[in-house]
Amino acid sequence: MGFTIYYRSTRPIDKPEADAIRQAARAASAGRTWLSCEPVHFFVGDDDEHLLGGSKPNFQPHPDDVASAAGSCLPDGTARDMIDVLCRLSREHGVDWALSHDHDPAIGDIRGGVCDEDALGQIEALAELSDIFGELGQDDS
Secondary structure: OOOOEEEEEOOOOOHHHHHHHHHHHHHHHOOOOOOOEOOOOEOOOOOOOOOEEEEOEOOOOOHHHHHHHHHHOOOOOOHHHHHHHHHHHHHHHOOOEEEEEOOEEEEEEEEOOEEOHHHHHHHHHHHHHHHHHHHHHHHHO
16 A cells, blocks of 8 residues: 655755755665654656645555664664654755645645644554554564
């Protein structure tokens, strides 16, 4: 089952600024395994010049990926960490984000580096689900 959290800039972003934001997203995402959620990444070729990206929470990671992550000694990257990266990009680059997911076209936004409470509640619920599924998977081993 695929499920993606999407983020879209609320204003057009020119290519040099988009490149700087992509680079900053990679740097801000470094140092985590991103086992529980994909890191922030942006899609190529948005026709209206808005920066659009998406990250999939991983509710049941493959056992080989779990073992590899455990061996790396790095912290996991969660949906909450993904939101923290977007908040940082918002603060540092002056870009606000509209948030959505596969089942809701408008869950909230990030403005001035702050995620609104409704969106944050949904993201944190997803992170908790990921934790629950992870614990269930460990019990099955």
